[in-house]
Amino acid sequence: xxxxxxNPRYQVTQFGKPVTLSCSQTLNHNVMYxxxxxxxxAPKLLFHYYxxxxxNEADTPDNFQSRxxxxxxxxxxIRSPGLGDAAMYLCATSGSMNTEAFFxxxxxxxxx
Amino acid sequence: xQKVTQAQTEISVVEKEDVTLDCVYETRDTTYYLFxxxxxxxxxxxxxxxxxxxxxxxxxxxxxxxxxxxxxxSFNFTITASQVVDSAVYFCALSLSMDSNYQLIWGAxxxxxxxx
Numbered sequence: 001x002x003x004x005x006x007n008p009r010y011q012v013t014q015f016g017k018p019v020t021l022s023c024s025q026t027l028n029h030n031v032m033y034x035x036x037x038x039x040x041x042a043p044k045l046l047f048h049y050y051x052x053x054x055x056n057e058a059d060t061p062d063n064f065q066s067r068x069x070x071x072x073x074x075x076x077x078i079r080s081p082g083l084g085d086a087a088m089y090l091c092a093t094s095g096s097m098n099t100e101a102f103f104x105x106x107x108x109x110x111x112x
Numbered sequence: 113x114q115k116v117t118q119a120q121t122e123i124s125v126v127e128k129e130d131v132t133l134d135c136v137y138e139t140r141d142t143t144y145y146l147f148x149x150x151x152x153x154x155x156x157x158x159x160x161x162x163x164x165x166x167x168x169x170x171x172x173x174x175x176x177x178x179x180x181x182x183x184x185x186s187f188n189f190t191i192t193a194s195q196v197v198d199s200a201v202y203f204c205a206l207s208l209s210m211d212s213n214y215q216l217i218w219g220a221x222x223x224x225x226x227x228x
Binding site: 090 | 145149154156157158159207215216218
């Protein structure tokens, strides 16, 4: 059974139209991450939560926001998607720092 | 500076051949963690192994084995008797115990193609 679930798997949005990606986990992990992965590149960390503590990477654009209403759910909001935001977005969880992360299947975002 | 280098961009072998994926890391920290992840065409990153810097024992899991050598700052991954299902992009990654942001430093990945 999937432990980290991302919805939707594929998302098409219009240029400039806000979009929300969702992630849920059944592992009860403290840490949740959002990564952006572009074609043929390694994942790039956007932000992470340790419980409710939010940590934003220095180079994450302001256009990206995140919410974690409870342990199980985490959302990625892209306020005004640009063409350059088209990518795979990966959610992951881990029990604590430096332990292995478990990834969802990702949401592939297309901006038209 | 911390860095992970996977010099092999793409490797192609015929099924049943053995193949080794190289990973070289750089860090001045004495405590760190190394990981390998597999990303099949479906997109999901699958955790394979985690190793801390104090454990240099090699690991074997079925057809997979890992060779950790601190002397050469390498953490290489070998697949024995490769199968078509092993085709994927494999990432090596490093995390530091003192990095409170839990940032994983990723290699660029090696695309492994196993031909039938």
